[in-house]
Every structure is written in C-alpha cells, then in structure tokens.
Amino acid sequence: MxxxxxxxxxxxxxxxxxxxxxxxxxxxxxxxxxxxxxxxxxxxxxxxxxxxxxxxxxxxxxxxxESCEFDAGTGDVVRLRLERPVAVCxxxxxxxxxxxxxxxxxxxxxxxxxxxxxxxxxxxxxxxxxxxxxxxxxxxxxxxxxxxxxxxxxxERLMMAAGWFARGTSSMKVQFTPGLEGYLWLFPRIDHVAVGICAPLASVPTRDMLARLDGEAVRHFPALVDADAGRYAHTIPxxxxxxxxxxxxxxxxxxxxxxxxxxxxxxxxxxxxxxxxxxxxxxxxxxxxxxxxxxxxxxxxxxxxxxxxxxxxxDRFYAPGFTRRMIAYAARSSAIRSVLAELVLGEQGYVGLKRRLLRAAPRFAWDSALAKLLRTA
Ligand SMILES: Cc1cc2nc3c(=O)[nH]c(=O)nc-3n(C[C@H](O)[C@H](O)[C@H](O)COP(=O)(O)OP(=O)(O)OC[C@H]3O[C@@H](n4cnc5c(N)ncnc54)[C@H](O)[C@@H]3O)c2cc1C
Structure with a gap:
C-alpha cells in the first residue's frame, strides 16, 4: 500500500x-x-x-x-495547580x-x-x-x-484566533472578558510568550478582536505589548x-x-x-x-x-455569567478546582461532566459553607 x-x-x-x-x-x-x-x-x-x-x-x-491562572475578567481569579505538567511549544x-x-x-x-x-x-x-x-x-x-x-x-463551525508572539515571560493564563464568546490567553514558551484571543468567526470582526486584545494587554500585561511583533489570525474548525x-x-x-x-x-x-x-x-x-x-x-x-x-x-458555556460563576466557584471550592484542572489537562471530557459536577456538589456546598463561616469569624 x-x-x-x-x-x-x-x-x-x-x-x-x-x-x-x-x-x-x-x-x-x-x-x-x-x-x-x-x-x-x-x-x-x-x-x-x-x-x-x-x-x-x-x-x-x-x-x-505546572499551574494555570484563570481570570473571569470581573475580579475573580483562580490559580490551578496541575497534577501533571502541560508542555508549551x-x-x-x-x-x-x-x-x-x-x-x-x-x-x-x-x-x-x-x-x-x-x-x-x-x-x-x-x-x-x-x-x-x-x-x-x-x-x-x-x-x-x-x-x-x-x-x-x-x-458557523469556525473559530477565529489572533494574536502575536512577544519577547519576555509570563505565567500561563486564560482570561474571559464579558461579552466575548471566547477567551484571551498567555502561553509562555521557552523564550517568548504566545499572546492570543479567540471567538467564533461570525461573532466579532477579527480587527475588533485584535483591538480588544491590545486593550486588555495594555491594562493587564503591558510588558507583553509588542507593537513590532506581527499580528496573525487563523481559523480553528x-x-x-x-x-x-x-x-x-x-x-x-x-x-x-x-x-x-x-x-x-x-x-x-x-x-x-x-x-x-x-x-x-x-x-x-x-x-x-x-x-x-x-x-x-x-x-x-x-x-x-x-x-x-x-x-x-x-453556547451554554459562553452564555453570559457562566464562566464568571465557574471561576468564582472554583476560587471557593477545591472540588470545582480539581474538575477545572482536569478539563485543562484534557482528562475530564464533556460527556460525563454534568455527572462529575453533581458528584462534586456536596463537597462544593461544604467548602462554600466553611469559607462563609471563616469570613464571618
Ligand atoms: C491561534 C491558534 C492557537 C491555537 N492554540 C492551540 C493550543 O494551544 N493547543 C492546541 O492543542 N491547539 C491549538 N490550536 C489548534 C492547533 O493549532 C491545530 O488544531 C493543529 O495545528 C492541527 O494540526 P494539523 O496537523 O491538523 O494541521 P496544521 O498544524 O495546520 O498543519 C498542516 C500542514 O499542512 C501543510 N499544508 C497545507 N496545505 C498544503 C498543501 N497543499 N501541500 C502540502 N502541504 C500543505 C501546512 O504547511 C502545514 O504544515 C490553535 C489554533 C490557532 C489558530
């Protein structure tokens, strides 16, 4: 053959x-x-x-x-420790x-x-x-x-992803921003950082997406704003x-x-x-x-x-409020944090996710009650 x-x-x-x-x-x-x-x-x-x-x-x-930071874009931030390292190449x-x-x-x-x-x-x-x-x-x-x-x-089955490669270093970060059906990322490689943003092709023009990424970069990670680095845009089917x-x-x-x-x-x-x-x-x-x-x-x-x-x-994942709630819950509960970490590692699939979250619910309720008690104390 x-x-x-x-x-x-x-x-x-x-x-x-x-x-x-x-x-x-x-x-x-x-x-x-x-x-x-x-x-x-x-x-x-x-x-x-x-x-x-x-x-x-x-x-x-x-x-x-061995860690990744999730930012809801509304003040809630959670840092996940990953059981197994992710490679960024x-x-x-x-x-x-x-x-x-x-x-x-x-x-x-x-x-x-x-x-x-x-x-x-x-x-x-x-x-x-x-x-x-x-x-x-x-x-x-x-x-x-x-x-x-x-x-x-x-x-309708294409996502657009755009960004640049910046000199410097950072932690690994995923940031949601209100109104965007996608996210921003910082992925540090051996000698530079991949800075990017993605959203469904039909939801926002690519130049607006890049302008949004530039704006967020100036506010949150100015060291990685690199006007000389060429911008790229590419689809993900x-x-x-x-x-x-x-x-x-x-x-x-x-x-x-x-x-x-x-x-x-x-x-x-x-x-x-x-x-x-x-x-x-x-x-x-x-x-x-x-x-x-x-x-x-x-x-x-x-x-x-x-x-x-x-x-x-x-559509439900990127519906208003979902990612914000997910990160707020993860900040409060180790059970939700471990589900999120396994999603990042690709070890928790979408089939079975609901069952897994339901199993985490009693632990989540306990963690939340404990956190409330500690705050009150
Ligand atoms: C901005 C962006 C960020 C992403 N980030 C991640 C990430 O962090 N992690 C992740 O898992 N995925 C990520 N993805 C998705 C990932 O890049 C792709 O899913 C992956 O590259 C697919 O691999 P592939 O081998 O199918 O295709 P490709 O990597 O696209 O390789 C296709 C190859 O075919 C060659 N080719 C094309 N046409 C011809 C031709 N006519 N004759 C000969 N050769 C040809 C090209 O030159 C290329 O070398 C991202 C995608 C984008 C756009």
Whole structure:
C-alpha cells in the first residue's frame, strides 16, 4: 500500500511515523518547514502521551508548566495547580521535531506543495506527479484535500484566533472578558510568550478582536505589548453536534485527519490532541484493514462523542455569567478546582461532566459553607 500524506503538521507527521513503523510506504508532502504556525502551542498530557518516544539526544523542546491562572475578567481569579505538567511549544520546534521522528521511522518527506489530488489516487505538485493507493489530507484548516472530496467547513463551525508572539515571560493564563464568546490567553514558551484571543468567526470582526486584545494587554500585561511583533489570525474548525459531520471524513481512497477533518474542541480550540489521536486511529485502521472504511466510526467511538457534546454545549458555556460563576466557584471550592484542572489537562471530557459536577456538589456546598463561616469569624 502506498500512502500520500498532504501536510506535515502534528497530524501528518504522526501518521507518517506510525505508518512507516508498520512497514507501509508513506510519503509526506509539505514545503513549509521550518516555520511557525499561529498557535498557543499548549500540549496537554493526553496529547503528550501520543507522541513518539524522544531520543536521548533530541528531547521535545518545550516549556513545562505546572499551574494555570484563570481570570473571569470581573475580579475573580483562580490559580490551578496541575497534577501533571502541560508542555508549551513553539510550533516551529514541535512540528520539526515530529517530522524528524517520521523520517527517522522511514517515512519519505518531499518539500513540495500539493496542487491537485483526485479520487483515483493521482497527486500533483508544481513539478511532479505521483500515483498512490490512499491520499490523506493532513493539510490544516484550509485543506485542499477536504475541498476536493468534501465541502469546506461552514463558517458557523469556525473559530477565529489572533494574536502575536512577544519577547519576555509570563505565567500561563486564560482570561474571559464579558461579552466575548471566547477567551484571551498567555502561553509562555521557552523564550517568548504566545499572546492570543479567540471567538467564533461570525461573532466579532477579527480587527475588533485584535483591538480588544491590545486593550486588555495594555491594562493587564503591558510588558507583553509588542507593537513590532506581527499580528496573525487563523481559523480553528470544529464539528457540529451531528455525528454526520464526523462520519464524512473518509471515502474509498482518501481520509482527513486533524484540522482538515475539523477535529478541534469547539469550546477551548484545543486541536493538537485531536490531530495526533485521529492520525493514530487512521494509521491503525489502514494497517489492520488496508482500507479507510472503519476510520470515521472508530473516531466517533474514541473521542468523537465528546467533541459532538462540546459542540452542543458551546453556547451554554459562553452564555453570559457562566464562566464568571465557574471561576468564582472554583476560587471557593477545591472540588470545582480539581474538575477545572482536569478539563485543562484534557482528562475530564464533556460527556460525563454534568455527572462529575453533581458528584462534586456536596463537597462544593461544604467548602462554600466553611469559607462563609471563616469570613464571618
Ligand atoms: C491561534 C491558534 C492557537 C491555537 N492554540 C492551540 C493550543 O494551544 N493547543 C492546541 O492543542 N491547539 C491549538 N490550536 C489548534 C492547533 O493549532 C491545530 O488544531 C493543529 O495545528 C492541527 O494540526 P494539523 O496537523 O491538523 O494541521 P496544521 O498544524 O495546520 O498543519 C498542516 C500542514 O499542512 C501543510 N499544508 C497545507 N496545505 C498544503 C498543501 N497543499 N501541500 C502540502 N502541504 C500543505 C501546512 O504547511 C502545514 O504544515 C490553535 C489554533 C490557532 C489558530
């Protein structure tokens, strides 16, 4: 079986790595390396667990963080200690590290941009033409492969994320601001900080979002206001709450992984885990079955129901007052803090969240009563 992977971001490179290790002839097409991708670069524990083992002389280049600050934007702030560290990586470093793992495992990398693919397995670049048994789109949010075999992701399923990379350092921070169906973030990397903001594409023009980020930065983290740093803006695609939006991501000789398949969390924008996880599931399916037929269903059973649930919950999460209450409760109760910390680490899914919060309720009531008593005393 000859497999072409269009795009060598996290999804494409892990797929190349896994297929090559299983003895499949796999070619990765991507002309962009080395490059930075607009991204926070936050890699949660569940994503880290999917990465290939790091060789002793080539460790994963990351800033390891054990706490995260949540700011409701209305005075309530809570600092969460994370049981396991989160890695924050420059995408230039993470993506080239992953590509090195794929090539070391035996994948071929061609530094070429793909200009055409078809259902018969033909793939064209500017100066070359190739024939494959399976073509995989790992080519990100604007995927050419997706546009060829499916329709583009509709605007109501796109989040816009914008920001800049600032010199300096900070703690890891997520800040909500009233009236924004999204959040601001500071993600400190090894030698700079990713400063960003995100919200649904249709909810606010990108230039207004950037102006808001600038304003908040001047007020709350002036050291990271860097007028010389270029501003970026990039979309994050996600599923709808309908299973069909996931089951459509593969056909007889093609499949999509990562952002090309619209596999990001519609509430947080986390996409690196889903890029890696979908790549692993597709590699296993291709190796076991020699076909893509069961891939969509396997994604649905693995992480898909959680993403569909997140799509259904999104509006309620960003409804006025919800994030403010969540942070105020977390500030008062260790039980709510631990649910929030597990959400950050990606260890608490959206399916089962309500049950988990109900289980935390007696402890929350006790913590609140105790806090009130202490205040009165
Ligand atoms: C501002 C922002 C902040 C984010 N922050 C986080 C975060 O902190 N944590 C997190 O988990 N997720 C985050 N995400 C989401 C995350 O960046 C994506 O979900 C993730 O990069 C998806 O990986 P991928 O491999 O599917 O696609 P990509 O990383 O987009 O890689 C696609 C690759 O395909 C290549 N390509 C495209 N077209 C072609 C072509 N025609 N031929 C050849 N190659 C091609 C591109 O050059 C690129 O290298 C963020 C997204 C944005 C926009």
């Amino acid at each position: 000859r497999v072409a992977v269009v795009g060598a971001g996290p999804a494409g490179s892990l797929l190349g790595h896994d297929l090559a290790r299983a003895g499949v002839a796999v070619t990765l097409f991507d002309a962009s390396h080395p490059r930075e991708k607009p991204c926070g670069g936050g890699v949660t524990g569940k994503a880290l667990a999917l990465l290939p083992e790091a060789p002793p002389d080539d460790p994963l280049p990351a800033n390891w963080l 420059a995408r230039r470093d993470l993506d080239s590290w992953l590509l090195r793992r794929a090539v070391a495992a035996g994948a071929t990398h061609r530094a070429e941009r793909v200009t055409m693919v078809d259902a018969a397995g033909l793939l064209r670049c500017a100066d070359s033409e190739h024939q494959f048994d399976v073509i995989v789109g790992a080519d990100g949010a604007g995927s050419l492969v997706r546009r060829t075999f499916l329709s583009p992701v509709p605007p 996600s599923l709808s709450s309908e299973p069909r939006s996931l089951l459509e991501i593969a056909g007889p000789r093609w499949a999509l992984v990562g952002d090309a398949a619209a596999l990001a969390d519609p509430i947080t924008g986390e996409g690196i885990y889903y890029a890696l996880r979908s790549a692993r599931i597709l590699a296993d399916t291709l190796v076991e079955d020699g076909s893509t037929a069961r891939y969509g269903q396997r994604c649905l059973e693995d992480f898909g129901r959680d993403l569909l649930k997140a799509a259904a919950l999104r």
